[in-house]
Amino acid sequence: MINSPYIRKPASVQSVMLQVLLALVPGIAAYVWFFGAGILVQLAIASAAALAGEAAMLAIRGKPKALFLTDLSAIVTAWLIALTFPPIVPWWLTVTGTLLAVVIVKQLYGGLGQNPFNPAMAAFCLMIVAYPALMSQWPAAGQLDFKTQLDLIFGGARQVDAITGATPLDALRTALRSAASADSELHGLRASQLMDGPAFGALGGKGGEWVALAYLLGGLWLIQRRIITWHIPAAFCGALFLTAGLLWSVRPDSFASPLFHLASGGAMLGAFFILTDPVSGATTARGKLLFAAGAAVLTYVIRAFGAYPDGIAFATLLMNILVPIIDMKTQAPVFGHKKD
């Protein structure tokens, strides 16, 4: 029997997910423009794997397939995986990562709404630990044509021969470290000088900065559509900017500028699309600020002092662990219980 309210806002999980996917489109377009259409192939592979994995698990768990396959949450996970993995990883790596995300991190924890960890980021962490070399091969903008990309994705063995480098983040950190040691040819060079290389653009990595800008646009649209709130992106960008700015202002030779950090790697994708995952992220307003700021600091620490090219994935998972306590401790005061 149905009780009040008898009317509802026309909102659904499906429409929320669909709008997230739409908001990713500008970023994907920029990605294709600068790095080639290979990413589209990866998106397709990941989506197919996610749907297959989800369908199989729903069948095993005896859940209604039509309802949950069309909620588009698996596609969002798949796209985030494809967009955070290097675009030229072999197809089986994308498939494995996606299946891990959907089957283990999401469905085995109870499916939609139940996963304590961000599935895409968990998959990223597992894959980068298992296949560090493959997961660190990033082509520079315009470096590979579509055919080469296809060969790399489906060619398997030729992977190792690929003439690809690290991400700009990784490259700059390596350069900064060698610049600090006396016996390096880069010794004495400043960060700004190191960024003169062909891999770098005005702010971040060449091409990558434009993709980041496109993500930013998509994210702002999501805020305008009230799919996400401003709290997480603002707190993440603000905290990352402040942390990076603090160290950069103290020693500009050894640390990259805050703008570089914001424009590079997965910062924008993370701020607007990854950390804002409602299921695994904080929900209260103050909790969101804390959660995102914590993630930003962790991201920076991993980027600046860690061994991995980017810190978003690990930072997200670490903060996911803290979400229950963050939410519990940051409940807004209830009407009639406020202190004067």
Add this chain to the structure above:
Amino acid sequence: MLRKLFKFHGGVKPQTNKERSTTAPIAPVPLPDKLVIPLHQSVGGPPRPLVQRGDQVFKGQRIGAADGNLSSAVHASTSGIVRDVLPAVMPHTSGLTTLSVVIEPDGEDRWGELDRINVRAATPDELRDYLRDAGVVGLGGAVFPSHLKLKPGKEGSLDTLVINGAECEPFITCDDMLMRERATDMLKGISAMRHMLQARDVLIGIEDNKPEALAAVQAAITASGEKGIEAIAIPTRYPAGGAKQLIRVLTGIEVPHGRRSTDFGVQCFNVGTAYSIHEALEHGRPLVSRLVTVAGNVNAPRNYEVLIGTPMDHVVRLAGARPDTDRYIMGGPMMGVRMPAFDVPVVKATNCILVGSPALFPPPPPEMPCIRCGECAKACPADLAPFEMYWFSRARNFGKTQEYHLFDCIECGCCSFVCPSHIPLVDYFRFSKSEIWAREREKEAADTARERFEFKNLRQEREKQEKAEKLAAKAAATREKVAGETATPAAATAAKPSGDDAKRALIEAAMEKARQQKAQAAPKNVDVTSPDVQAEMAAIDARRRAAEHPTEAPPPPPAGQA
């Protein structure tokens, strides 16, 4: 007119659907074949019935007397014959029955003798008792007896009297139409309340989607020339008409949990209540009718002046019910209560009969898991975290739901309204609340039972002890007596040790006493009773014998027919 207004958190903006029912003026309703008037129509104790089957009643005659002060009287809504006083289905989702008076109208709609009161001369207490007996209750939906709210706080006066004309629920327009058509009378009621409460200011809050009502009330205020009364347009946002929300919007005061608004110098009444207070005080007419909006799946939504007890379908027929109607809802689409039948009576709480159909109010899409998006928390006007309360309600972890302040939930429905997973959140909260109440009742009962059980044990122990002491004393006395009697022969024979002998003597004495007692065991009060009581007792004895030996012959006929 630039008063600073405040905001409450959350809220939603559903489609208001108010235009169609405000196009035509308030209409009367022809008398139905019968009126079913539930005696229990307000918060508080159920009134006692004052009439019985076959009685002639007049319009406005009291048929249910307030039971104590926390209760409110009920009146016959028209003149006629009481056909029955029986439990009838009440307008409540449960479909349970409640004691009701069924009146067959005689068609004359004749007022009985009205009990008038001199408002200016009466003391506040007299006025309150008068309003209690006039059955005036809050007509906004909560039906709280108004006389209980017409007491100023401890200081004896009030800063602000808030009059609720917000009417934030979609479809409902009865307050709107009341303000448009009867603003002057309503204002007189407000003045009376202001006088009783010694209120300094009066603020009438009206949502800004009712410009006509606002204009009418403002015109009435100007015409009356009374100072300190102000009609204020407030932003249209559901649930601005919640008492706490309206007080917050108009005065900025957030009444703390568990406190009365009068402690903060504010009291809040509905516009309809103000009007019925005027009717009672000015004309001596008790609350026998109210304005009801009929809207939803009808051809001509409209407001009607409906006698309390009129079957709902009788009113809906006037508005042109459509064939695909599948339910009536009492109230609006956000908080309205699903009716168990179409012919349940209109009661004092009925501000709207919302006629539903599967097309108008389709069943919600399938419920999906909560994704913790926080939309519900954003929409909650009580600043709650519905998504957390939902988890705990689902898991029946009621202690935790209370930690998240479940009982501050006003069941406004905003959370269910916005939930993208279509979770019936309010249903979970209602479930949790009623479970918690049931548990509290059970616990209370268990505690009483434990206490009574322990007391009974204590009493039995004490009785046993007292008996033992008595026996011991008696035994000692007997022993002394026996010892005295047997002293001589014992000394003569000096054969056996006295202990054994004394014991035997004791037993013999006891047996003798028992024999005597048995002989006298006849019931003590038999001989003094009257013959018919004796006959009854004989019959009882016979029944007992029959019960003890059921196979034996039937009991003898009652003896001693006097």
Add this chain to the structure above:
Amino acid sequence: MLTALLVMTGIALLLGAGLGFASIKFKVEGDPLVDKIDAILPQTQCGQCGFPGCRPYANAIAGGEAEINQCPPGGEEGIRKLADLLGREFKPLSEEHGVEKPKSVAVIDEATCIGCTLCIQACPVDAIVGAAKQMHTIIAADCTGCELCLAPCPVDCIVMEPIAETVDTWKWRYPVFQIKQAA
């Protein structure tokens, strides 16, 4: 060496004092476990568990002499709560002790009652009033529905009547989870 000894002694004294203080401050009166078990039991005092009342049964459970599934009025929910409290495995209600019934109160048929007072003596919570050779009646509000008065009545004039639902005791049902229906 001396410093070390002094430090260690100091720590020992401090901790000792702390422990002593804690034992006074957080002293536990009585047997809280029995109280907790007793709080879960429905206080029907019906004796269906085989013990003369709820408290003795609580004692027996705490002492490990009784199973947690011997209380029919407490029902499945009661057993679950006991299992939770004691960390024991949930068991279905033991059949030899009875079955779960809707909550009822005893009602005396006044025409048949002979005023024998036997039920008054049997009632564990003194919920029956009356005197010898006078009609008895039950205080419904205090009746726990234990049925202990049924057996002693020589004329079988006592019946159990389930408590009818009223608006005040009516409960909202658990919302139906609709996912399965949608499939």
